[in-house]
Amino acid sequence: MSRVIESERVxxxxxAERHDLALDDGSRVAVVGxxxxxxxxxxxxxQLAQRIGIKLAVDIYERRDFSALGAAGCNMCGGVISESLxxxxxxxxxxxxxxxxxxxxxxxxxxxxxETVTLYAPYREMRIGTVYRGGGPKGTRQPWWRSFDGYLLxxxxxxxxxxxxxxxxxxxxxxxxxQVHLKDGxxxxxxxxxxIGVNTPSLAVFEKLGIGYKQPKTRKTxxxxxxxxxxxxxxxxGSSMHAFLLDLPKLDFAxxxxxxxxxxMCLIGENISSEFVDSFVQNPxxxxxxxxxxxxxxxxxxxxPLASLGDAVxxxxxxxxxxxxxxxxxxxxxxxxxAYRVAKTAAVTALFRGISSEDFRExxxxxxxxxxxxxRFGRVIFDVxxxxxxxxxxxxxxxxxxxxxxxxxGRQRRMSMVLWDMFTGSAPYRDVFxxxxxxxxxxxxxxxxxxxxxxxxxxxxxxEELVDRSGLGREYRAGEIIVRQGEQGDCMYVIQxxxxxxxxxxxxxxxxxxxxxxxxxxGEMAIFQKEARSATVRALTNARVLSVDRKxxxxxxxxxxxxxxxxxxxxSQRIREMDAKLVTSGGQSEGKATR
Ligand SMILES: Cc1cc2nc3c(=O)[nH]c(=O)nc-3n(C[C@H](O)[C@H](O)[C@H](O)COP(=O)(O)OP(=O)(O)OC[C@H]3O[C@@H](n4cnc5c(N)ncnc54)[C@H](O)[C@@H]3O)c2cc1C
Numbered sequence: 348m349s350r351v352i353e354s355e356r357v358x359x360x361x362x363a364e365r366h367d368l369a370l371d372d373g374s375r376v377a378v379v380g381x382x383x384x385x386x387x388x389x390x391x392x393x394q395l396a397q398r399i400g401i402k403l404a405v406d407i408y409e410r411r412d413f414s415a416l417g418a419a420g421c422n423m424c425g426g427v428i429s430e431s432l433x434x435x436x437x438x439x440x441x442x443x444x445x446x447x448x449x450x451x452x453x454x455x456x457x458x459x460x461x462e463t464v465t466l467y468a469p470y471r472e473m474r475i476g477t478v479y480r481g482g483g484p485k486g487t488r489q490p491w492w493r494s495f496d497g498y499l500l501x502x503x504x505x506x507x508x509x510x511x512x513x514x515x516x517x518x519x520x521x522x523x524x525x526q527v528h529l530k531d532g533x534x535x536x537x538x539x540x541x542x543i544g545v546n547t548p549s550l551a552v553f554e555k556l557g558i559g560y561k562q563p564k565t566r567k568t569x570x571x572x573x574x575x576x577x578x579x580x581x582x583x584x585g586s587s588m589h590a591f592l593l594d595l596p597k598l599d600f601a602x603x604x605x606x607x608x609x610x611x612m613c614l615i616g617e618n619i620s621s622e623f624v625d626s627f628v629q630n631p632x633x634x635x636x637x638x639x640x641x642x643x644x645x646x647x648x649x650x651x652p653l654a655s656l657g658d659a660v661x662x663x664x665x666x667x668x669x670x671x672x673x674x675x676x677x678x679x680x681x682x683x684x685x686a687y688r689v690a691k692t693a694a695v696t697a698l699f700r701g702i703s704s705e706d707f708r709e710x711x712x713x714x715x716x717x718x719x720x721x722x723r724f725g726r727v728i729f730d731v732x733x734x735x736x737x738x739x740x741x742x743x744x745x746x747x748x749x750x751x752x753x754x755x756x757g758r759q760r761r762m763s764m765v766l767w768d769m770f771t772g773s774a775p776y777r778d779v780f781x782x783x784x785x786x787x788x789x790x791x792x793x794x795x796x797x798x799x800x801x802x803x804x805x806x807x808x809x810x811e812e813l814v815d816r817s818g819l820g821r822e823y824r825a826g827e828i829i830v831r832q833g834e835q836g837d838c839m840y841v842i843q844x845x846x847x848x849x850x851x852x853x854x855x856x857x858x859x860x861x862x863x864x865x866x867x868x869x870g871e872m873a874i875f876q877k878e879a880r881s882a883t884v885r886a887l888t889n890a891r892v893l894s895v896d897r898k899x900x901x902x903x904x905x906x907x908x909x910x911x912x913x914x915x916x917x918x919s920q921r922i923r924e925m926d927a928k929l930v931t932s933g934g935q936s937e938g939k940a941t942r
Contacts, residue, residue, distance in 0.1 A: 369701045370537065374404070375403075375404045375536045376406070376537065376697075377408065377534065378406065378540045379540065380544060381542075382422050382542060383686040384670040384687075384689065385542030385543075385670070386407065386500045386503045387687050388542060389503035390502045391695075392698060393508060395695065405507065407508050409500065409510055410512060412482075413494040414482045414497060416483055417484065421479070421481030421650070422496055423480065423650045424480055424613075424652070426449070426479055426604065426606070428476040428495070428683060431684055434474075434894075434896065438868070438900065438914065439910065440866065442843060443476060444493070446492050447492065447494075447495055449477045449605075451474075451818055452474070452477060452586050453475075453586045454466060454588075456585075456587045457590050458592065459591075459736075461739070465753070466749065466753065472893070472894060473818060473819045474819075484574070485648040513530060516529065518556060521535045524536060525539035525667060538667075539667050540668050541553050541667070541673055542673070545562065545672045545673055546652050556667060558663065558704070559660065559664070560660065563657055564655075565655055566617060567651050567654075568651065569612075569651050570651075570652065571647055572609045572611055572612075573610045573612060574608055575640065577607055580605045584610065588602055588771075589602060589604075589636065591632060591633060594737050598614065598623075600770075601627065603636055610636075658722070663707035663712075668693055668697070670686070674715065675714075676689075679725065684772065685718055688907070689718075692710070692711055696711045721775045724775075724777045727780065731783075732769075744792055751795075762792070765788070773899070818891050820843050821892060822891050823889070823890050824886060824889055825889055828885050829847060830882075831883050832879075834879060835877075835880075836879075839868055839871040839895050840869050840870045840884075840892045841893050842866065844891045845886065845891060846862055847862070848861070848862050849861045850883045862887060863884075869884050874901070
């Protein structure tokens, strides 16, 4: 009998403890680090809490002033926002403003010692954005832009977070709650989130918390800003990312990334030394794009940040969670994209499941494991790319295959898709790997190795007009058709700026169903049902529109079903408006124009 009572008591105590390990009205959350993972976690946590009527107090500890120039204001990276991240953010209702995006990128240009090939994004749309993480390169006169990290931090603040401009010096436990030590006192929280990246000694503070956390392995990389002038960049580099597939040892990724007046040179590989950077900028293929300014040692804005090689050990415990680079991140590519995915999943877990180690293991752990497993495929792919770069005949075959695909319509662009997804970081490494196993991929590659006699080409991305390249998506002029009723579609659209009208043809008469503006979506039915477009959408004013691929969309929905919340909200609003119209029209004939 006493044993039964004892086990019931244990159950009650466990339930009480579990109940205690949950966020509720008035719970206090500390987020250490206001980079992408910290800001996005705070933003989503507060947004989700608001939806279910819970009021949380979220403090973000961030010592950096993101408006400062140079390394002081910067989280040191290439600043490329991948197409999958841009599309996901826009579906979540986060549109990057024009003064945050330095340049929209519509293509990727690959350079080898012998030739150059450019791959274009679908619809030649500005699908990738380049940004400054901080205030911009040191020495910049009158910056006209805003920092990307500063913008995300502001999103969190507008959702109710408080920013504390202080460096967290230590963390201890107050009974079972985490305590943050500051210059003049100690603060106790219900949940502590570490989003401190890997370029900080504070990682040791989390290691000694007793949750079993071990920081990820890292390696040294290099970023250098070259001031080449906007006109030169538009003319010579265009709206293209330039990746270099050169026979240089231990180099996973080397790129020139065009921004406003600057080009960021980003080198990621096995401990990039200063001497390695010297030899890279002197390489004849690279030199040609630096307008004779390859003296990077003389006052250029440069940094040598550490890059995470994947994942930490046990990045969570009761009431503690580590996110982004200091937890689990994607190898080499789209680190900000993976910061967004883990931040959102962590916020959903903390709010709807709980904040115990068990809750994080069940709710947050699967995504970390999936990124970890995907990085394994990534490692294999980067090793294969290394072999290709060291063998001129293989490099030539890869470039030939990609080039001939670009010149032919109708044929599946297998090599182009592999290169695009691999270098833009838009698809999981596993997908890229599986695509490389396809027999048709191999037969084309072998044909290009042994048979295709085409000579090398040095065709770059093509000279561009000097026009504003800061917008994302594609610009449509007033009156231009964006989608046509009856056509098959495999993407939906998010309006970045301007207005469009939705039109339905009925018995030869055109009926305007709606006028949509910035932030609105259309064409979503093509994602949910494989049916022809039910209406035509035409630009009413000059409009900028970003397309969202079915595959990218569905992948996110499987990872995070709450991803569709904003779309459901908009669709339900639309149904409400249509209901209201039906009632006011009092059953008038359907075909009557409303224009
Ligand atoms: C060379 C290089 C190029 C890269 N290029 C790209 C790219 O083009 N695109 C891309 O998507 N990713 C890129 N990445 C990866 C990307 O930079 C990271 O994945 C991303 O910054 C991770 O975000 P985070 O919020 O986890 O960490 P971070 O961005 O490092 O932010 C951590 C924040 O924590 C703060 N902090 C640290 N310690 C404390 C403390 N004790 N108290 C208070 N605050 C603290 C810091 O000030 C910082 O603001 C690149 C990385 C490298 C190294």
